[in-house]
Amino acid sequence: MSVLESEIRQQPQVLTTLLDEEAENAHRIAGDLQGRQVKYVIIAARGTSDNAARYGQYLLGAYNRLPVGLATPSLFSIYHEPPRLDGALVIGISQSGQSPDIVAVLEEAQRQGVPTLALTNDPDSPLAKRADYVICLHAGQERAVAATKTYTAQLAALALLSCALGDDPKRLAALRRAPHAVGRVLEQGELVAGGVVRYRYMDTCAVLGRGYNYATAFEIALKLEELNYLIAESYSSADYMHGPIAVVGSGFPALVVAPSGVMFDPMREFSLELRSRGAELIIISDRQELLAEAVTPLPLPEGVPEWVSPIVAVVPGQLFALYLTLAKGNDPDQPLGLQKVTITR
Amino acid sequence: MSVLESEIRQQPQVLTTLLDEEAENAHRIAGDLQGRQVKYVIIAARGTSDNAARYGQYLLGAYNRLPVGLATPSLFSIYHEPPRLDGALVIGISQSGQSPDIVAVLEEAQRQGVPTLALTNDPDSPLAKRADYVICLHAGQERAVAATKTYTAQLAALALLSCALGDDPKRLAALRRAPHAVGRVLEQGELVAGGVVRYRYMDTCAVLGRGYNYATAFEIALKLEELNYLIAESYSSADYMHGPIAVVGSGFPALVVAPSGVMFDPMREFSLELRSRGAELIIISDRQELLAEAVTPLPLPEGVPEWVSPIVAVVPGQLFALYLTLAKGNDPDQPLGLQKVTITR
Numbered sequence: 302m303s304v305l306e307s308e309i310r311q312q313p314q315v316l317t318t319l320l321d322e323e324a325e326n327a328h329r330i331a332g333d334l335q336g337r338q339v340k341y342v343i344i345a346a347r348g349t350s351d352n353a354a355r356y357g358q359y360l361l362g363a364y365n366r367l368p369v370g371l372a373t374p375s376l377f378s379i380y381h382e383p384p385r386l387d388g389a390l391v392i393g394i395s396q397s398g399q400s401p402d403i404v405a406v407l408e409e410a411q412r413q414g415v416p417t418l419a420l421t422n423d424p425d426s427p428l429a430k431r432a433d434y435v436i437c438l439h440a441g442q443e444r445a446v447a448a449t450k451t452y453t454a455q456l457a458a459l460a461l462l463s464c465a466l467g468d469d470p471k472r473l474a475a476l477r478r479a480p481h482a483v484g485r486v487l488e489q490g491e492l493v494a495g496g497v498v499r500y501r502y503m504d505t506c507a508v509l510g511r512g513y514n515y516a517t518a519f520e521i522a523l524k525l526e527e528l529n530y531l532i533a534e535s536y537s538s539a540d541y542m543h544g545p546i547a548v549v550g551s552g553f554p555a556l557v558v559a560p561s562g563v564m565f566d567p568m569r570e571f572s573l574e575l576r577s578r579g580a581e582l583i584i585i586s587d588r589q590e591l592l593a594e595a596v597t598p599l600p601l602p603e604g605v606p607e608w609v610s611p612i613v614a615v616v617p618g619q620l621f622a623l624y625l626t627l628a629k630g631n632d633p634d635q636p637l638g639l640q641k642v643t644i645t646r
Numbered sequence: 647m648s649v650l651e652s653e654i655r656q657q658p659q660v661l662t663t664l665l666d667e668e669a670e671n672a673h674r675i676a677g678d679l680q681g682r683q684v685k686y687v688i689i690a691a692r693g694t695s696d697n698a699a700r701y702g703q704y705l706l707g708a709y710n711r712l713p714v715g716l717a718t719p720s721l722f723s724i725y726h727e728p729p730r731l732d733g734a735l736v737i738g739i740s741q742s743g744q745s746p747d748i749v750a751v752l753e754e755a756q757r758q759g760v761p762t763l764a765l766t767n768d769p770d771s772p773l774a775k776r777a778d779y780v781i782c783l784h785a786g787q788e789r790a791v792a793a794t795k796t797y798t799a800q801l802a803a804l805a806l807l808s809c810a811l812g813d814d815p816k817r818l819a820a821l822r823r824a825p826h827a828v829g830r831v832l833e834q835g836e837l838v839a840g841g842v843v844r845y846r847y848m849d850t851c852a853v854l855g856r857g858y859n860y861a862t863a864f865e866i867a868l869k870l871e872e873l874n875y876l877i878a879e880s881y882s883s884a885d886y887m888h889g890p891i892a893v894v895g896s897g898f899p900a901l902v903v904a905p906s907g908v909m910f911d912p913m914r915e916f917s918l919e920l921r922s923r924g925a926e927l928i929i930i931s932d933r934q935e936l937l938a939e940a941v942t943p944l945p946l947p948e949g950v951p952e953w954v955s956p957i958v959a960v961v962p963g964q965l966f967a968l969y970l971t972l973a974k975g976n977d978p979d980q981p982l983g984l985q986k987v988t989i990t991r
Contacts, residue, residue, distance in 0.1 A: 348888030363727035370715020543693030
């Protein structure tokens with residue numbers, strides 16, 4: 302088994318450990334933040350971690366009523382023209398905690414005296430050192446270049462924070478069922494592996510989601526690109542309608558993330574629009590009525606609340622990217638031209 | 647001449663009219679906003695207008711020290727779980743002013759009593775009606791499906807606002823020279839047309855920029871996609887390094903936007919990294935040393951300040967997309983499968 306596959310399979314255990322070990326810490330952080338007049342949140346992150354940030358935008362927005370913006374790190378690290386941050390909580394997300402541009406955002410936030418929080422797998426990293434608060438990912442060392450277990454751990458860390466800020470034990474209980482749901486997706490590995498061979502010579506595709514699973518679409522596209530040397534464009538279904546949909550013609554592969562929830566009906570309608578334009582649908586969903594429309598259905602377990610679903614819905618995409626790599630005869634642990642820790646300024 | 651080409655060529659005139667007609671209005675809006683304790687900005691937009699919003703993030707961040715986040719419209723229009731907006735200025739950008747999801751964001755902002763501003767080509771649109779303040783784009787009717795003159799007008803409107811908020815007549819004077827610089831790019835149309843035929847059978851490419859011209863990369867990619875039924879991926883150069891660069895191999899076409907300014911050196915270094923991986927470089931720049939590295943150089947006039955450069959640097963990209971459409975024998979005024987006004991909820 303490749304390192305990547307073993308790390309994908311560790312996810313239920315990593316999530317369980319994180320939720321056990323960090324729940325109290327998240328509660329303490331939330332308590333502290335009550336006194337600090339947070340009006341909005343800025344998240345600084347790159348790559349996979351930036352996709353976790355996209356989840357945070359919806360989660361903290363909907364449940365904690367906090368507007369969340371993604372940082373523009375170059376204003377801090379290259380232009381040296383940082384905005385004024387009063388009223389902000391600044392969160393840095395990074396597996397390694399090393400990237401200088403992300404560290405620069407937290408550094409400036411500390412200088413301005415606003416609260417800072419790091420979500421990282423390395424509590425001794427430069428990022429953690431610049432943060433008032435740290436939530437550790439407890440993912441163990443991640444050796445595969447393509448991040449998987451640290452991504453779902455970052456989502457769970459954000460979800461823990463959201464539950465703690467809302468002081469809502471019912472939501473926390475629902476979150477604690479996520480590792481089990483991830484385990485159920487992993488049981489379907491063979492099914493995904495069988496469906497993937499069809500895409501051996503695919504060189505472009507689109508990956509689409511909206512709302513909570515906007516993040517999922519971006520993250521699946523990134524895995525496909527990192528591992529398979531193809532172009533996988535990710536869009537919100539709404540942005541896709543505003544232009545990029547022009548490319549969709551007969552046989553164009555479109556992977557749509559559409560679990561149950563408020564966003565299901567709009568995503569179903571959007572999927573049918575894609576199909577009417579000739580797209581070949583690959584659907585990640587727990588709803589049979591939509592899976593039935595797909596050439597390649599990737600089923601999810603039922604009963605996962607929409608706000609938890611991104612932790613679960615990304616996993617069929619991780620498996621899809623992994624098995625596609627194997628179908629091509631490539632090494633998922635050695636993607637060409639990438640390193641585990643990317644340093645950007 | 648196609649409608650699209652004539653609208654591209656109207657840009658110097660549109661920009662001049664906008665800067666003349668709206669400078670005083672922007673000044674008045676800025677004065678009003680001083681009293682309203684704006685701590686940060688949220689911009690709601692889709693498609694081309696969302697790319698203008700990306701420019702706003704850097705411009706208002708660097709010069710006005712305002713953190714700017716892009717709205718998550720579905721929280722307002724589909725989830726009905728809008729965040730608390732106190733401390734925010736909420737800006738809606740839309741050529742038509744029609745899209746219900748964007749209108750929903752301003753509607754909620756008004757309900758919460760925070761200041762709202764619309765940038766739109768239609769001062770009688772639903773978006774304008776939901777805004778305390780309106781800056782009209784004065785672009786005349788835009789008939790081509792692919793937006794060009796309203797995009798540069800949106801950038802100029804944001805720049806006017808930034809100058810007014812900073813009460814800086816020197817910056818305003820620099821901005822007033824933008825229409826002339828755009829005119830100089832338009833004079834080079836034949837040069838672009840000649841260079842484009844090489845890309846007749848290109849089906850994928852990447853478009854890359856960072857900082858102020860992050861927006862430019864996104865907008866050029868969108869024009870290529872709307873008009874040419876190809877996949878043009880846009881990324882910040884920093885995000886590209888965190889994974890997607892894996893796809894770059896021999897002959898992969900990479901269009902890099904790199905005008906003079908603070909970001910020039912990092913973008914030059916990044917371009918050389920792409921070339922060392924085998925990429926074919928298409929470079930938009932005013933710097934000969936970098937243009938010389940390109941298979942297809944797209945020169946810009948010199949002397950444009952970096953913060954103004956996005957208004958100018960997008961124009962070679964618009965021409966590139968237009969001439970590629972003609973080289974393919976397609977009709978730039980009738981891109982398949984798109985409508986002028988896209989309604990998303």
